[in-house]
Amino acid sequence: MxxxxxxxxxxxQPLRIRGGGSKDFYGGPLAGExxxxxxxxxxxxxxxSELVLTARCGTPLAAIKSALAQRxxxxxFDPPGFGGDATLGGVVAAGLSGPQRASAGxxxxxxxxxxxxxxxxxxxxxxxxxxKNVAGFDVSRLMTGSLGTLGLILEVSxxxxxxxxxxxxxxxxxxxxxxxxxxxxxxxxxxxxxxSCWQDGMxxxxxxxxxxxxxxxxxxxxxxRLADEEAASFWDMLREQRLEFFAGDAPLWRxxxxxxTPPLDLPAPLLIEWHGAQRWLxxxxxxxxxxxxxxxxxxxxxxxxxxxxxKNAFLAVADGNTAANRxxxxxxxxxxxxxxxxxxxxxxxQIHRRLKQAFDPHRIFNxxxxxxxx
Amino acid sequence: VFHAGDGNLHPLIMYDANIPGELExxxxxxxxxxxxxxxxxxTITGEHxxxxxxxxxxxxxxxxxxxxxxxxxxxxFDPAGLLNPGKAxxxxxxxxxxxxxxxxxxxxxxxxxxRF
Numbered sequence: 001m002x003x004x005x006x007x008x009x010x011x012x013q014p015l016r017i018r019g020g021g022s023k024d025f026y027g028g029p030l031a032g033e034x035x036x037x038x039x040x041x042x043x044x045x046x047x048x049s050e051l052v053l054t055a056r057c058g059t060p061l062a063a064i065k066s067a068l069a070q071r072x073x074x075x076x077f078d079p080p081g082f083g084g085d086a087t088l089g090g091v092v093a094a095g096l097s098g099p100q101r102a103s104a105g106x107x108x109x110x111x112x113x114x115x116x117x118x119x120x121x122x123x124x125x126x127x128x129x130x131x132k133n134v135a136g137f138d139v140s141r142l143m144t145g146s147l148g149t150l151g152l153i154l155e156v157s158x159x160x161x162x163x164x165x166x167x168x169x170x171x172x173x174x175x176x177x178x179x180x181x182x183x184x185x186x187x188x189x190x191x192x193x194x195x196s197c198w199q200d201g202m203x204x205x206x207x208x209x210x211x212x213x214x215x216x217x218x219x220x221x222x223x224x225r226l227a228d229e230e231a232a233s234f235w236d237m238l239r240e241q242r243l244e245f246f247a248g249d250a251p252l253w254r255x256x257x258x259x260x261t262p263p264l265d266l267p268a269p270l271l272i273e274w275h276g277a278q279r280w281l282x283x284x285x286x287x288x289x290x291x292x293x294x295x296x297x298x299x300x301x302x303x304x305x306x307x308x309x310x311k312n313a314f315l316a317v318a319d320g321n322t323a324a325n326r327x328x329x330x331x332x333x334x335x336x337x338x339x340x341x342x343x344x345x346x347x348x349x350q351i352h353r354r355l356k357q358a359f360d361p362h363r364i365f366n367x368x369x370x371x372x373x374x
Numbered sequence: 375v376f377h378a379g380d381g382n383l384h385p386l387i388m389y390d391a392n393i394p395g396e397l398e399x400x401x402x403x404x405x406x407x408x409x410x411x412x413x414x415x416x417t418i419t420g421e422h423x424x425x426x427x428x429x430x431x432x433x434x435x436x437x438x439x440x441x442x443x444x445x446x447x448x449x450x451f452d453p454a455g456l457l458n459p460g461k462a463x464x465x466x467x468x469x470x471x472x473x474x475x476x477x478x479x480x481x482x483x484x485x486x487x488x489r490f
Binding site for chain 1: 416420424428439447
């Protein structure tokens with residue numbers, strides 16, 4: 001299989017790397033000949049006592065979750081599959097994390113090492129299977145979220161964690177602004193807050209941890225406790241974007257914001273996750289309208305004090321973009337040809353180009369998937 | 375000193391610097407510990423990174439191809455080579471001089487590279 005991969009790469013024709021195809025919708029338009037990784041599958045090693053699992057790129061995410069569940073362990077970054085065919089390679093290349101991300105960390109935080117094939121067909125290993133490793137540059141983290149534009153991920157070693165002993169979901173009827181303030185307040189306290197979701201005046205909060213901690217938090221926070229089965233299904237549906245909010249073809253925008261950002265004045269359905277830090281919008285909104293709404297609220301709570309004067313953090317210009325523009329990406333649907341992520345400044349784009357050149361000098365892998373220029 | 379939780383070692387090797395050859399023996403022993411760590415699937419550094427002292431051991435943990443990628447990544451951010459030149463990643467020449475070239479399928483990486 002590795003010889004096949006290398007042979008395809010040495011043909012030097014553009015390739016579209018694909019595991020289960022569950023994230024074909026994500027990133028720029030698909031281009032290049034299909035390079036299927038699903039045949040290169042299997043868990044290479046799993047050491048529950050060391051909290052490390054290594055698997056090949058084509059291993060179904062479901063198989064990994066099931067192997068972990070047998071030992072009462074799990075992937076704390078809660079990766080969405082967006083379909084039953086999702087593979088480990090796709091999870092890491094897409095760099096997407098689920099509802100627990102704000103509390104547990106992102107996929108990048110759990111990638112300990114990768115084995116990859118670069119644009120010359122060379123097999124390279126970076127990182128490893130140990131928790132602590134600072135030898136050489138952190139290329140495994142660079143691969144995470146690069147949407148396959150730097151190389152073919154062959155194997156990944158992940159840090160895994162024990163399943164929390166207790167799990168409870170509470171519901172509160174709260175208007176948006178009150179919900180955001182409450183979440184930010186709770187996030188600053190020693191509560192076993194695992195995930196949160198606000199939509200249509202209803203705040204759902206997931207508490208996970210030691211029995212005593214979850215029990216104490218339930219007593220303190222109040223609200224209405226969901227039955228365990230209903231709760232588990234709700235967080236699954238949220239992670240997999242199967243809630244009613246995500247149905248239909250209307251474009252889905254993702255906003256990555258400081259969690260304290262006040263409510264936005266936009267005429268579009270809204271769903272909030274990550275204690276306010278990830279907000280989803282549905283509808284045919286131009287990027288500019290969303291950016292303008294962010295720049296408008298920026299003068300509220302999401303401000304940085306500079307020289308005694310309130311400064312709108314969303315207007316801060318770094319790399320030629322305002323922070324507001326960088327916060328917005330076109331997650332699903334809509335016109336994708338012009339780029340789905342905020343355009344990079346010339347300086348940043350130059351670094352991206354050099355990295356692309358270093359790993360994929362013949363520009364084979366997933367052209368245009370991350371940025372039209374790469 | 376050991377961090378039992380994450381398998382991290384801080385070997386402390388006592389030696390007498392007044393005795394000729396002790397320092398060299400100590401350094402060689404340190405390198406042996408790193409070699410064993412790599413052989414066991416570990417890494418030469420878990421916390422403090424590589425400056426100069428562990429440069430030689432980088433040649434053992436990584437292949438010539440991997441080291442070359444590190445240099446390319448470095449150059450993407452610092453094309454003029456202004457930032458801490460010579461640290462963190464050894465040159466392939468250095469690895470060759472230390473006699474620690476990675477031999478793969480009977481061939482070292484970049485067989486055409488001039489060696490001393």
